[in-house]
Amino acid sequence: xxxxxxxxxxxRAICSSLDDEELKALNTIxxxxxxxxxxxxxxxxEDSVLVANVIDGVLKLSTGTEDGREQIVGVVYPxxxxxxxxxxxxxxxxTALTESRVCIFSRRDxxxxxxxxxxxxxxxxxxTLAELDRTRRWMLLLGRKSAGEKLASxxxxxxxxxxxxxxxxxxxxxxxxxxxxxxxxxxxDVLGLTIETVSRQFTRLKAExxxxxxxxxxxTIVNRQALEAEAG
Amino acid sequence: xxxxxxxxxxxRAICSSLDDEELKALNTIxxxxxxxxxxxxxxxxEDSVLVANVIDGVLKLSTGTEDGREQIVGVVYPxxxxxxxxxxxxxxxxTALTESRVCIFSRRDxxxxxxxxxxxxxxxxxxTLAELDRTRRWMLLLGRKSAGEKLASxxxxxxxxxxxxxxxxxxxxxxxxxxxxxxxxxxxDVLGLTIETVSRQFTRLKAExxxxxxxxxxxTIVNRQALEAEAG
DNA sequence: CGATGGTTTGAGATATATCAAACCTCGTGG
DNA sequence: CCACGAGGTTTGATATATCTCAAACCATCG
Numbered sequence: 357x358x359x360x361x362x363x364x365x366x367x368r369a370i371c372s373s374l375d376d377e378e379l380k381a382l383n384t385i386x387x388x389x390x391x392x393x394x395x396x397x398x399x400x401x402e403d404s405v406l407v408a409n410v411i412d413g414v415l416k417l418s419t420g421t422e423d424g425r426e427q428i429v430g431v432v433y434p435x436x437x438x439x440x441x442x443x444x445x446x447x448x449x450x451t452a453l454t455e456s457r458v459c460i461f462s463r464r465d466x467x468x469x470x471x472x473x474x475x476x477x478x479x480x481x482x483x484t485l486a487e488l489d490r491t492r493r494w495m496l497l498l499g500r501k502s503a504g505e506k507l508a509s510x511x512x513x514x515x516x517x518x519x520x521x522x523x524x525x526x527x528x529x530x531x532x533x534x535x536x537x538x539x540x541x542x543x544x545d546v547l548g549l550t551i552e553t554v555s556r557q558f559t560r561l562k563a564e565x566x567x568x569x570x571x572x573x574x575x576t577i578v579n580r581q582a583l584e585a586e587a588g
Numbered sequence: 589x590x591x592x593x594x595x596x597x598x599x600r601a602i603c604s605s606l607d608d609e610e611l612k613a614l615n616t617i618x619x620x621x622x623x624x625x626x627x628x629x630x631x632x633x634e635d636s637v638l639v640a641n642v643i644d645g646v647l648k649l650s651t652g653t654e655d656g657r658e659q660i661v662g663v664v665y666p667x668x669x670x671x672x673x674x675x676x677x678x679x680x681x682x683t684a685l686t687e688s689r690v691c692i693f694s695r696r697d698x699x700x701x702x703x704x705x706x707x708x709x710x711x712x713x714x715x716t717l718a719e720l721d722r723t724r725r726w727m728l729l730l731g732r733k734s735a736g737e738k739l740a741s742x743x744x745x746x747x748x749x750x751x752x753x754x755x756x757x758x759x760x761x762x763x764x765x766x767x768x769x770x771x772x773x774x775x776x777d778v779l780g781l782t783i784e785t786v787s788r789q790f791t792r793l794k795a796e797x798x799x800x801x802x803x804x805x806x807x808t809i810v811n812r813q814a815l816e817a818e819a820g
Numbered sequence: 821c822g823a824t825g826g827t828t829t830g831a832g833a834t835a836t837a838t839c840a841a842a843c844c845t846c847g848t849g850g
Numbered sequence: 851c852c853a854c855g856a857g858g859t860t861t862g863a864t865a866t867a868t869c870t871c872a873a874a875c876c877a878t879c880g
Binding site: 417474478 | 649651652653654655657658659661662672673674676679680703706709710712713714716717718719720721723724725726727728730731732733779780820
């Protein structure tokens, strides 16, 4: 039995465009891999030799300047696609934030397979378009929002994207409480702020009773409406 | 004779994936349109009814907050594709900066056509992937760079993207002198700054002899190396 | 010419960064 | 079990880049 058949993201990842026959073929060129938190799958500037699907976990995409400033330019979740098919070098590194499982392909193999399966390319196109939309929305946050608005927006997005499909509760209800897959420094690198500013905004939101912080890695949204107002 | 056959971007836009026969079919569902500077082709939040190819001119993609802050999230040039195929609403407005010519399709027609022409979808995928790369690089600028670095990076990118293919000089040499398609306010909206800060950085770069400003809408790069150093 | 819209310059206010110290939390080894 | 240490986090005091508000300036067009 191929690994794909029992894959938890089988129906959500780009693989959902393939029938059993095709899936079997794809399975022969891919392999599973586990990543520990902090482990990287690719590095900024290297040529793009791998692509992958996220099966489980949360990973960051990040770039930096030569003098060490870092910016997280994307966050990927289960069923998301990673890497840069069709030539060029990858402009950002990919690093696991939590323990993660991914399904890896050599880019060459994947490119060839994709070119023969338009339905797969179509799914990939849809995903890429959606990712571009999300990324552009994030530019508004980076360019025009205040620190408070940034953190509030971030927490709201997080609460929406961390929902596991097929979990208890109404489908796709944003979470009220969740474990942050980010350190304070990483939150700062997502929002284009310093760690101190992020910390101060966290404590402010808590002091105002809008969120609660059971531990450093957990967040409870106490008053979602107020948090939405804070997000600007 | 179909308009496509004489189209100046015929070999660079996504249409380059099509043979004469297919191009003729595409031609029947598209039409040309001219836009004056300031004229919009689509608006933020409306559902995506149109897509288009840019034939000539420069257009901006922009979003804003409710309280009127604006952020330009993309700039498109001849041969670029505009709009959001395959469902959803467009997350940003599209407005001409210079007089522009575009080749418009109803999204429904275009979607149907694309689904039947995998080579076209493939081109579109490549373009979308490239645009996503560029957008992510821009996030580093918005999140982590200083005003001076931002303006320098902007001018350098501008000098590269404004080159007309098939023009005099070594192919694809960045321009030394060019007309800015942006007002100062629009530059500010690209860089996530205020108009005053942009103005001060312009005068500083000029005072330091790195650039020259023959007029408010023209820029000469006097010392490219220094400008690259300023870009961080 | 004089009006108009965009731009530059100036002075001052402010959000965020920077530098520095105190504070948790958790694992380790005595 | 407790002391210790190390990393990450919070808090504080100060500096600074950028914003804000305001006025002067300049080009363009009737």
